[in-house]
Amino acid sequence: MKIYIKSNFIVPGLKNEGSVDLDRAQVTLREFLNELSMMSPTPIEYVEPGAKTLNPDDWEMEINDVPYQNFSEGLETFLKDGDIVTIRILALGGG
Amino acid sequence: MEEYSVVGKSVERTDGRVKVTGKAKYAGDLVAPGMLQGKLLRSPLAHAKILNIDTSRAKALPGVMAVITGRDFPGIPYGTRPDTRDQLPMPITKVHHFGEGVAAVAAVDEDTAEEALDLIKVDYEELPVVLTAEEALKPDSPPVNEFMKSNIPYFSDFNFGDVEKGFKEADHIREEKFSSQRVTVGFIEPHACLAEVDPTGRVLLQGSKQSPYITWRHMCRALDIPLFRMRIVNPFVGGAFSGKHDPFDVDFAAVKLAQVTGRPVKIVLNYDEVLAAYRQRNAMDARLRLGVKKNGVITALRAECILEGGPICGIGPFNIYYFGAFLNIPYKIPAIEYHGKLVYSNRAPCGTVRGQEITLAQFALDSLLHMVAEDLGIDQVDIRAINAVTDNWRTANGMIVDVSGLPECIKKSSDKIKWKESRKGRPPGRGIGFSCASHPSGPRLGGHFGSSVILKLVEDGKVVLTHGGTEIGQGANTVFCQMAAEVLGLPFEDIIQGVSDSDTAILDSGMFGDRCTYWDGNATIQAATDLKRQLAEIAAKELQANPEELEFKDKRIFLKGKPEKGIDFLLAVRRAYYERGTPLYGRGYWAATDIDIVDWKTGKGNLAHGLDFIATAIDLHVDKETGKVTLVKAAHGDDAGQPINPLLLEGQVTGGSTHLAGQALFEESLYDEKGVALNYTWRDYKQPTSMDAPEYVVEHVHTHDPYGPFGAKGAGEASSCSTMAAIANGVYDAVGVRIKELPITPEKILKALKEKEAR
Numbered sequence: 001m002k003i004y005i006k007s008n009f010i011v012p013g014l015k016n017e018g019s020v021d022l023d024r025a026q027v028t029l030r031e032f033l034n035e036l037s038m039m040s041p042t043p044i045e046y047v048e049p050g051a052k053t054l055n056p057d058d059w060e061m062e063i064n065d066v067p068y069q070n071f072s073e074g075l076e077t078f079l080k081d082g083d084i085v086t087i088r089i090l091a092l093g094g095g
Numbered sequence: 096m097e098e099y100s101v102v103g104k105s106v107e108r109t110d111g112r113v114k115v116t117g118k119a120k121y122a123g124d125l126v127a128p129g130m131l132q133g134k135l136l137r138s139p140l141a142h143a144k145i146l147n148i149d150t151s152r153a154k155a156l157p158g159v160m161a162v163i164t165g166r167d168f169p170g171i172p173y174g175t176r177p178d179t180r181d182q183l184p185m186p187i188t189k190v191h192h193f194g195e196g197v198a199a200v201a202a203v204d205e206d207t208a209e210e211a212l213d214l215i216k217v218d219y220e221e222l223p224v225v226l227t228a229e230e231a232l233k234p235d236s237p238p239v240n241e242f243m244k245s246n247i248p249y250f251s252d253f254n255f256g257d258v259e260k261g262f263k264e265a266d267h268i269r270e271e272k273f274s275s276q277r278v279t280v281g282f283i284e285p286h287a288c289l290a291e292v293d294p295t296g297r298v299l300l301q302g303s304k305q306s307p308y309i310t311w312r313h314m315c316r317a318l319d320i321p322l323f324r325m326r327i328v329n330p331f332v333g334g335a336f337s338g339k340h341d342p343f344d345v346d347f348a349a350v351k352l353a354q355v356t357g358r359p360v361k362i363v364l365n366y367d368e369v370l371a372a373y374r375q376r377n378a379m380d381a382r383l384r385l386g387v388k389k390n391g392v393i394t395a396l397r398a399e400c401i402l403e404g405g406p407i408c409g410i411g412p413f414n415i416y417y418f419g420a421f422l423n424i425p426y427k428i429p430a431i432e433y434h435g436k437l438v439y440s441n442r443a444p445c446g447t448v449r450g451q452e453i454t455l456a457q458f459a460l461d462s463l464l465h466m467v468a469e470d471l472g473i474d475q476v477d478i479r480a481i482n483a484v485t486d487n488w489r490t491a492n493g494m495i496v497d498v499s500g501l502p503e504c505i506k507k508s509s510d511k512i513k514w515k516e517s518r519k520g521r522p523p524g525r526g527i528g529f530s531c532a533s534h535p536s537g538p539r540l541g542g543h544f545g546s547s548v549i550l551k552l553v554e555d556g557k558v559v560l561t562h563g564g565t566e567i568g569q570g571a572n573t574v575f576c577q578m579a580a581e582v583l584g585l586p587f588e589d590i591i592q593g594v595s596d597s598d599t600a601i602l603d604s605g606m607f608g609d610r611c612t613y614w615d616g617n618a619t620i621q622a623a624t625d626l627k628r629q630l631a632e633i634a635a636k637e638l639q640a641n642p643e644e645l646e647f648k649d650k651r652i653f654l655k656g657k658p659e660k661g662i663d664f665l666l667a668v669r670r671a672y673y674e675r676g677t678p679l680y681g682r683g684y685w686a687a688t689d690i691d692i693v694d695w696k697t698g699k700g701n702l703a704h705g706l707d708f709i710a711t712a713i714d715l716h717v718d719k720e721t722g723k724v725t726l727v728k729a730a731h732g733d734d735a736g737q738p739i740n741p742l743l744l745e746g747q748v749t750g751g752s753t754h755l756a757g758q759a760l761f762e763e764s765l766y767d768e769k770g771v772a773l774n775y776t777w778r779d780y781k782q783p784t785s786m787d788a789p790e791y792v793v794e795h796v797h798t799h800d801p802y803g804p805f806g807a808k809g810a811g812e813a814s815s816c817s818t819m820a821a822i823a824n825g826v827y828d829a830v831g832v833r834i835k836e837l838p839i840t841p842e843k844i845l846k847a848l849k850e851k852e853a854r
Contacts, residue, residue, distance in 0.1 A: 094604060
């Protein structure tokens, strides 16, 4: 299955910019984000271990332009082939 | 133009008297019952594995209450962005730079704490050091940061407009390299804090922090405690200049020692520690290629920039972005290609310094513009006027300029410096240099970037103002009080500045990027308007009028145009408290929510409302015998919108310019070949004093920003962005040598003069 990614930053490890091909029929948002973490050459944690939700201080996440929190299954929502996951990184700081 | 009663007046700053009489309490002055003194043991090496830390002898010393190391923390990294978290409160496996804190002691007094440090034994295994960008970029470069495999933790590649087409259309193209050095920040008060833990385990930190919100959030993460378990209160802060955003080992150690001992712990650094081991400005290596038509119109720019930032990312990703983004302004450049890299090294960690890395971008761009103008035989003032950004301009990267006073700034600075007259003749060794710059009035970078203000109207008619920004010496408190007074029709003296306390004020994202006047200023207006609405309802009943028809002025509330039909402000306040039992609070919140947030991938976005502008002209003298540069006069045409307090604004402009004159001419943090800092005392590290400052002329170009409070823009950092190129260009104008590597020392000038004579 192919999941498309929209982001406001360069997602580390994403070779085929804009999408990820997965060798499985279905995947939850949590599993997908963990896949992304594993693809990264540098440590990046989208989902903190054991967390039921994403840390809202770090990330904003949408599935097909709908905030993931609006899906009743949250991080356990199943993604479909061709779904678009939007990842926005949040920064804390300034010069 | 609207007439204001308090805004636009140079009223006395709210904290002026307590500061100059020595009564203001800074973090180092704080005392708590049972307080212990903390000290940090620092690494003598720039890069080494920590094999073992034996604290047993220190712990056994009478009077020592606790000793901690990096292993006493949860080991959770923190950082500006979730993809660049590469810092720990204190190191666990290795040290990354000279002077890094490896252990901390709390004792009954400073002497005992110092003695205990001598009893801690650290076994190191020395590692090869990386000191320059060139070394960091080598494929076999030893990794500096244990959280990242590469020494290039961040990069930015932007493409705006058609660069190839731009260069094809150019009649003249010039490419040059520029570099800049490591400099320290230079605030007066060294890092200091007092940490306490209450019986429930809740932490209170009072520290010298520029952006308490940033400190609070980072610390709670790294200490693995929820936000409500920590309260942060800001005492007076003795300057910051971007050097006090982050939490440091000082803050973490004080909190951990307070947690371990159950007693308050204060740590006050000495300045040698600050200069050796805390925030500096990145060293830069840049290459710029500029295409220009015969008439001076810029057609394209290609830029590469490498920032060497020490062993952490910190706000480095923003620095890299800012360098590229602000090449788009203050000149109209239709096409820009940019490649930026942040690299690690084993020098002191970088944050930034006043003006952020716009200062470096502008040094390079305006130096190159001078060269190109000379190549084409175009006057230095004219080429800037030709390309200056004007009203309603959209830059190639998407920044929107609503109002630009830059053309007028250029005219005013060139008139005041007598540019035209100087071209007819000037004394030997004298020259004039120009540069322009723009700076955002507070960027919005995503996440929590709002500003909030709370006004409490006390029953005696005075108003207590608390806000989430920070007064770091720039005068924020004063201008907020002015704005509240203006809206409420009260004298300035009736607005009292409250304490910045996370329990009572909603912290905002901090004091950086010229944001407080603009963001918190707008929030102040909102809060005062909220309060005014509540009072108007009370007064309207009394006056049998419509609340919207009431005016607030001179401590009275009255019908518009009929001052005789009104009531005293204080009477309305009393009615609220004594007859209705209603507390009077005004709440205000503001954020630039309608801008197009920056896309870090493409670099596109509208960073901020309210871009302030400056044109700087510096008349200087170069002694050809010694190479010494003396700044004679600096004329700044400055567009900060509506000046809220002209005297404070002037202080910000001249302060920024003097500050960066130091980086232009002589400041440099030096290291030996092993990464050991060499000049970390004020005897050895020189910053400008009043003796180095020229005569200053600041001409306010009075514009009205449509989003700014009373039409104001930010202020304080634009002059720091324009000064270095103005000096470099002035030196060239004076003696005909171009120094492209900062600082422009007498030695470099003499060497260049010799080379010029030999040609």
